[in-house]
Amino acid sequence: MADHASLAGKRVLLVIAGGIAAYKSLELIRRLRERGVTVRAVLTEAGARFVTPLSVQALTEDTVYRDLWSLTDESEMGHIRLSREADLLVVAPATANLLARMAAGMADDLAATVLLATDKPVLVAPAMNVRMWQHAATQANMALLESRGVLRVGPNDGVMACNEFGPGRMAEPMEIVDAIAGIFAQDAHRPLAGRRAIVTSGPTHEPIDPVRYIANRSSGKQGHAIAAALAKLGAAVTLVSGPTRLPDPAGCSVVHIETAREMLAACEAALPADIAVCAAAVADWRVDGVGDRKLKKDGGGPPALALTENPDILATLSRPGDRRPALVVGFAAETGDVLAYATAKRARKGCDWIVANDVSPGTGTFGGGDNTVHLIRADGVESWPTMAKDAVAARLAEAVAEHFIKDFKAK
Structure with missing residues (x-):
């Protein structure tokens, strides 16, 4: 297990996308907060079909951000400020759909917009059916994101909700905590990371x-x-x-x-x-x-x-x-x-x-x-x-x- 001392006082913006693995995001929030991390959450429309905004709000003890067009949130917070006040953005679960939108640079909902607008490191925890993960499009999208500096933890092998077996299971909450701690520990030697x-x-x-x-x-x-x-x-x-x-x-x-x-x-x-x-x-x-045109000498002295x-x-x-x-x-x-x-x-x-x-x-x-x-x-x-x-x-x-x-x- 990684040393978690680097987590105290850090700020994480957690993006929860739609997928059965979203239930693990609740445990992830709890584990991070136990270690002194401030967690804010962006919940996608699909994510809200798997975990409730009330559950996320209770665990983060903060507003759950959902709507790009919310006038209240835009006047008080703003998606640009929301994306940059964190030390790290974590996408868990990171679905095939959201990875594709990130790779394409889309900004069609709040989650995609904050990920496009951020100047901070991004860690994704992919979670999807094995065939979706192994599809050439998903692999190309992931490779492109990693070439841009996006970090990844998982996916793991195992039995999935669809009863198929293989890579595609979201990393366990403590694996993600360890990955986050590793990023911050590395940043301790790179004090301007995120600047x-x-x-x-x-x-x-x-x-x-x-x-x-x-x-x-x-x-x-x-x-x-x-x-x-x-x-x-x-x-x-x-x-x-x-x-x-x-x-x-x-x-x-x-x-x-x-x-x-x-x-x-x-x-x-x-x-x-x-x-x-x-x-x-x-x-x-x-x-x-x-x-x-080139200036020419004409016998009349310098121009x-x-x-x-x-x-x-x-x-x-x-x-x-x-x-x-x-x-x-x-x-x-x-x-x-x-x-x-x-x-x-x-x-x-x-x-x-x-x-x-x-x-x-x-x-x-x-x-x-x-x-x-x-x-x-x-x-x-x-x-x-x-x-x-x-x-x-x-x-x-x-x-x-x-x-x-x-x-x-x-x-």
């Missing part, structure tokens, strides 16, 4: 004409390292990268862009997120009115380039509102008065933290392997020794994880 992060990296290229552009010397090494470090701690990372020569970091979803406007659009498309780290060296200006200001990605992501990430981290690359300029930038942009570094000629920061940074927060400044950029990234990722652990405990 979504956006990281920007590299330079932007702002075109002058079809062959020339305005850029800077950023290599993207620090931003890419931060994305990899956050992913290593369990975060689901979207890396929005300007043009670099670096390979895409493992475990990250990467969006390649060129301009500042494209970078902002990619960041907004990746919302909602818990964390945003703006490490990219975004060009402050772009040419107003890019030519569609006059009218510049216009680029969107401020850090300030935009820091703006108060429902879509603001809980933690927004900016970077300040300075060539003098580093702490003063960076502290003022944190206040001006409205972000939570600023990572400041000196990129003066001779420091080797741009394009180099090392970095010397200062982490500026509301409660003060931490000056870190010179480290490899990978080490800076790991230390920053640990600081992010610690921030969320403290925030969770405070609640």
Whole structure:
């Protein structure tokens, strides 16, 4: 039996679908609550034919959510919030029908909608007739879901309600409890599991004409390292990268862009997120009115380039509102008065933290392997020794994880 110490204080959203195995979900709720787990339940229309909402409510001591169109639930809870306030979603029993709808990305009832809308881990406990489980369609659906990160416990072999024998019996409640405990125990070493992060990296290229552009010397090494470090701690990372020569970091979803406007659009498309780290060296200006042909020398001197200001990605992501990430981290690359300029930038942009570094000629920061940074927060400044950029990234990722652990405990 797995160590259940990791279960205390966790929040599980249990989806109960239609099938005779639904009666086991009642025992599962009881076993989880004995171990300090808060359980909320979504009961499908078919599930309510096997277990009553009153039974589920009595065991969870919470509202049983059933109707996607309930105005009361939608105004007070909302299916998006319901799907994300849990630490883990468990589908038990997971019928062939519901697995198929999950694989297709359908949102035709509350259960399917919360499973589609969630950004948290999902564990399914399949339960169905042996022929249904072994059917090529079900196997393909399960393989697709597992490729997307959905976890599975069971099914077991045994005699079924239809008197057939074989794989298809839902895992026993304590087997599911053990699987849940294993997930949370693993997450203890991945403290950002279930968190979504956006990281920007590299330079932007702002075109002058079809062959020339305005850029800077950023290599993207620090931003890419931060994305990899956050992913290593369990975060689901979207890396929005300007043009670099670096390979895409493992475990990250990467969006390649060129301009500042494209970078902002990619960041907004990746919302909602818990964390945003703006490490990219975004060009402050772009040419107003890019030519569609290469500019030529005509003997009359260099052309006059009218510049216009680029969107401020850090300030935009820091703006108060429902879509603001809980933690927004900016970077300040300075060539003098580093702490003063960076502290003022944190206040001006409205972000939570600023990572400041000196990129003066001779420091080797741009394009180099090392970095010397200062982490500026509301409660003060931490000056870190010179480290490899990978080490800076790991230390920053640990600081992010610690921030969320403290925030969770405070609640």
